[in-house]
Amino acid sequence: MNKQDLIKIASDFVENSKDNYVSNEIAISESVAGMKIFEAPILGFAASDDEYFTLFKEPTVIGEHFLRPKEWLPQSKSVISFFLPFSEVVKKGNRCEKVWPSEEWLHGRIEGQAFINKLCIYLKSELINAGYKTLVPTQDERFWSNAALNNNSQHPKATFTSTWSERHAAFVGGLGTFGLSKGLITSKGMSGRIGSIITELYLSPRKREYENIYDYCSRCGACVKKCPANAITIDKGKNHIICSDFLDKTYEKYKPRYGCGKCQTGVPCESSIPRHCNVK
């Protein structure tokens, strides 16, 4: 199995799985029944021993609780990350709604994440069937995350952090850099979701076309203006507490779903790397 095989396996799954479409049974309204959630993925590849993963243990980055790929799976050689861009319907819906998440976005956030989890399991099973030990960090018992809507954590002192970070892994794997709003800006933009798996199959790392963590962000400030909670500033980026409080409000209004994503739609980095970023 090689990188092209994996790209094809992931792309076919996204194109053909019924879980990438909102079924009539769960659709919030008739207008979103049958909606496609994601378009074709882009994949990143990092070496398990890339020095960035050690750097992430620094308290100023993620912290000692972050587990390196070889701590998750000692014999691992590669980390595969994927970014799934939201379909135009999902993005357009959220562009039109100015404050609250659109129905399309709510499905993208919740059923979209469920689909990401299934894609991880599918890729893992394909690699295991090919003879390579493989692990999904976010589905391992050592994974914990203290983020929005997680008030019952066993790690109350560590806030807005986790033992694995999809965005950081994708950065190492060449998929893109962070933006002011703290999302990852990829060649297909920021509006989508990220997943990753760790495997003992060797796959050559994808070249990082950037040097610094914010290279793809033009600092245009559009996400600052779009945020309904005023959680983002040009000087300090995103305030996680303010953002999380707003997400709680969306949960009260739309439970069992929640979401926002106004900083990811209707902005220059929505669907591509913005012009005037640091990388020429």
Ligand code: SF4
């Ligand atoms: S909207 Fe502008 S400032 Fe905000 S993350 Fe995107 S490129 Fe950066």
Ligand code: SF4
């Ligand atoms: S998700 Fe919503 S509340 Fe949070 S930073 Fe983005 S726009 Fe603001």
